[in-house]
Amino acid sequence: MSAAKKKGKRARRRSAPGKKIAIAASREAAQRAVSEGELSGLIGYALRRAQLRVFDDFYAALSVEGITPARFSTLAIIDGNPGISQTSLAQTLDIARSGVVMLIDTLEQLDLVSREPIEADKRSYALHLTRGGKTALQRIRRQVAIHEARVCARLDEKEKKWLLKMLARVGAAR
Amino acid sequence: MSAAKKKGKRARRRSAPGKKIAIAASREAAQRAVSEGELSGLIGYALRRAQLRVFDDFYAALSVEGITPARFSTLAIIDGNPGISQTSLAQTLDIARSGVVMLIDTLEQLDLVSREPIEADKRSYALHLTRGGKTALQRIRRQVAIHEARVCARLDEKEKKWLLKMLARVGAAR
DNA sequence: TTAAATTGTTACGTACCATAACAATATGCA
DNA sequence: TGCATATTGTTATGGTACGTAACAATTTAA
Numbered sequence: 005m006s007a008a009k010k011k012g013k014r015a016r017r018r019s020a021p022g023k024k025i026a027i028a029a030s031r032e033a034a035q036r037a038v039s040e041g042e043l044s045g046l047i048g049y050a051l052r053r054a055q056l057r058v059f060d061d062f063y064a065a066l067s068v069e070g071i072t073p074a075r076f077s078t079l080a081i082i083d084g085n086p087g088i089s090q091t092s093l094a095q096t097l098d099i100a101r102s103g104v105v106m107l108i109d110t111l112e113q114l115d116l117v118s119r120e121p122i123e124a125d126k127r128s129y130a131l132h133l134t135r136g137g138k139t140a141l142q143r144i145r146r147q148v149a150i151h152e153a154r155v156c157a158r159l160d161e162k163e164k165k166w167l168l169k170m171l172a173r174v175g176a177a178r
Numbered sequence: 179m180s181a182a183k184k185k186g187k188r189a190r191r192r193s194a195p196g197k198k199i200a201i202a203a204s205r206e207a208a209q210r211a212v213s214e215g216e217l218s219g220l221i222g223y224a225l226r227r228a229q230l231r232v233f234d235d236f237y238a239a240l241s242v243e244g245i246t247p248a249r250f251s252t253l254a255i256i257d258g259n260p261g262i263s264q265t266s267l268a269q270t271l272d273i274a275r276s277g278v279v280m281l282i283d284t285l286e287q288l289d290l291v292s293r294e295p296i297e298a299d300k301r302s303y304a305l306h307l308t309r310g311g312k313t314a315l316q317r318i319r320r321q322v323a324i325h326e327a328r329v330c331a332r333l334d335e336k337e338k339k340w341l342l343k344m345l346a347r348v349g350a351a352r
Numbered sequence: 353t354t355a356a357a358t359t360g361t362t363a364c365g366t367a368c369c370a371t372a373a374c375a376a377t378a379t380g381c382a
Numbered sequence: 383t384g385c386a387t388a389t390t391g392t393t394a395t396g397g398t399a400c401g402t403a404a405c406a407a408t409t410t411a412a
Contacts, residue, residue: 038270041258043251046322047329048232050342052247053349055225056272062222073226074368077217084215091390096212098230100370105392119391127377127390148220155221158347167344168224173332174341175227248399265359274401279361293360301359301408 047174058155065151070114071144074099078107079133079141082117087130116140221348232329239325244288245318248273252281253307253315256291261304290314 043049062073071079074097081096082088090108094101108131111117116137119129133141156164217223236247245253248271255270256262262270268278282305285291290311293303307315330338 038255038262038266039258040270041254042319043254044346045342046326047338047342047345048229048236048247048326049251050345050349051225051229051232053272054345055222055229055349057349058222058225072367073222077223080215080217081212084213088212089390092212096214098227099368101391102371102393103369106368125378125390129391145216152220152222155348158350159344163344164221167341167348168219168221170333170337170341170344171221171224171228172218174329175224175229175231176332246398263359273399275360276362276402277400280399299359299409303360 051174061151061155062148065147066144069140069144069147070110074107075111076144076148078111079116079137079144082131083133083138083141086132087120087122089128090131091128093131111137225348235325235329236322239321239328240318243314243318243321244284248281249285250318250322252285253290253311253318256305257307257312257315260306261296263302264305265302267305285311 040049059073062076066072066076077097078093081093085092088096090104091101093108094104097104108117108119112119115134118132118134118137120132122128122130159167214223233247236250240246240250251271252267255267259266259270264278264282265275267282268275271278282291282293286293289308292306292308292311294306296302296304333341
């Protein structure tokens with residue numbers, strides 16, 4: 005069941021041991037309460053911070069499975085679009101084709117995805133979830149749901165919906 | 179005045195030449211309209227997409243100056259907290275101290291920031307904007323404002339405020 | 353005074369991703 | 383039909399960002 009695991013360490017930042025505010029240096033200039041000033045009004049800054057936190061939580065919850073955000077997205081897209089090609093997947097994920105190769109290599113090693121030859125075009129593969137991939141995805145989905153709830157703890161249902169809508173507008177291509 | 183520039187290329191993704199939908203392969207399975215399915219309902223996915231777009235725009239607008247999002251944040255924080263230490267900056271940016279070293283190295287080479295020795299503590303430096311750094315920051319701010327407007331084109335003032343508020347909630351530490 | 357902590361730094365490793373070039377295959381068109 | 387062109391997956395290469403670990407210099411605390 006857990007063919008996963010590999011060498012998936014990674015835990016991103018969170019270097020502060022315990023909220024130590026560097027009081028010792030406060031005699032100097034402006035150390036005591038560092039102001040983020042104009043930055044807090046910038047979408048990009050707010051996005052980065054939010055994404056950092058969300059991804060951290062995702063890693064913490066799912067790296068034991070060998071699953072990263074990109075790998076989960078890949079699984080979900082293949083599940084929703086069985087037989088999809090690598091190029092098509094690259095476009096959907098908005099990454100280069102070469103990146104998909106590595107992604108699928110890994111997922112194949114984890115026995116979650118298979119490349120199946122397709123007679124209609126001998127250059128390309130049809131990507132499918134393996135049987136194990138399907139059951140793993142179910143399990144992973146439950147984890148993701150819990151992660152999602154944790155990350156959205158400060159939002160009610162309506163707010164979350166709104167946030168997704170606004171993010172979609174900002175993220176809309178072109 | 180423009181000691182900047184260096185080797186700042188970089189333009190991130192946007193590999194699709196012109197919206198080609200891979201119709202040719204449509205006979206097979208589900209190629210025609212790839213569905214993102216469950217992913218569109220996930221905060222992390224929406225965040226990633228939005229951030230990718232916003233950062234792309236930022237790079238496009240400011241890489242000629244040698245300025246990246248991280249470098250701009252650094253300049254803004256130093257400007258708002260003159261004399262700040264590298265460690266304090268690291269905590270504020272939420273990155274490792276070693277990362278700040280590189281960041282400041284670069285900014286120092288660009289003549290935008292200076293490390294000034296401090297008698298009270300011979301281990302640390304007080305970071306300051308140089309004269310050139312201050313004028314550059316003004317210029318950069320104007321660029322950033324334009325970038326910000328472009329990125330938020332689909333949001334009215336109220337929506338943007340709301341979005342920032344929600345993002346702050348999601349991004350709130352712990 | 354001595355042990356522990358902090359600061360900036362370097363070395364190192366890794367994740368991620370783009371670009372460019374390629375061979376095999378497919379398609380379009382004269 | 384035949385040939386130029388495009389597409390697919392792949393590899394090689396390189397860059398960027400960032401963390402961890404170890405260190406010397408210095409400061410703080412006991």
